[in-house]
Amino acid sequence: MWHETKASIILSVQFPIIQAGMAGGVTTPELVAAVSNAGALGMIGAGYMTADALKSAIQAVKAGTNKPFGVNLFVPEIPKVKDGELQRANELLDPVREKLGMEKVHMKPAVDVSVFFEQVEIVIRYQVPVCSFTFGIPPESVIKKLKARGTILIGTATTVEEAILNEKSGMDLVVAQGSEAGGHRGSFEGDFAHAMIGTMALVPQVADAVSIPVIAAGGIMDGRGILSSLILGAEAVQMGTAFLTTAESGAHALHKKAVLSATEDRTVVTSTFSGKPARGIENGFIREMTEYEKELPPYPIQNILTQEIRKTAAKQGNADYLAMWSGQNPRLSRELPADELVHRLAGEVDVLIGRIKEK
8 A cells, every 4th residue: 555655654544644743823722633543644743842832732732632642842043143143133024023013122032042942841751752843853863762762753854965964863753854845945065055855856865865764744735746746755744824724724724715715836045934944825024025035134133123023913913014824836725624635535545546547
């Protein structure tokens, strides 16, 4: 059977389908549990969670399913930002704050890397079966500690070189994330521009270069994308945008509506919201800030600076100032319960294989 792959066996799931760990409240416990109960792998997007919030989310998922699930963590980054750069960034954001009726508060964000290590301890304490990483490879001590507890580790790569580094570090599987993917890309080695490789080109090259199972990601929205990925050498797929519009998703209603009505030419790669390139639906904020993109501080500083702007816009129902991440294939997005989506995806693959056999 097509769904019996190296990845599905390692992850103990019926279908080699992983719901991406989308951070920022999209991956509710209800979504994660529903995906896992349907036979795929649900993933908590813990990137911006405190340790207590992650603990609560894990407990809620465990209350909703006894199937395997995972937690996605962001490997911390500590950029050096000068006071003058922060002042300039705040000055550029002040007109936006004014439009939203916010005070002109000039922030000096600080990055607390201790949260990442607290999250790791929570993953261990609550015996989460799978832990994936984005934005780099965690310290060797973290990898050894998790593997000693039997945690299955998944890395993220946007180039063959990054995939090889993930394998060498001890990852059990690696996501080959193509440039079609929505949200932030997992690039961490080399220049971002040179890592803009499409899924169809990236997956087979990664599959040829590493011995660990490869998980295809980026623009995969239906059975055609799943079967194509498996043919290209992947052992599973990771899907984000496809699950963003499900009933259990915690994405803002305006975000869901924007994705469901978007076309392939509406997404852009921008660092205006967070300081790190991410693919999303173009809106007023992106258009206003693009010309100043090179003046903005790197992730996560810019992300912290725009956090209250995004929260205020959400409360006001103003889509022009929301970060509406989306992959390049929004026309195939569906408004369904998560379990129904998983079953439809699997059914679509079955139909495709049946058609091929008939020819």
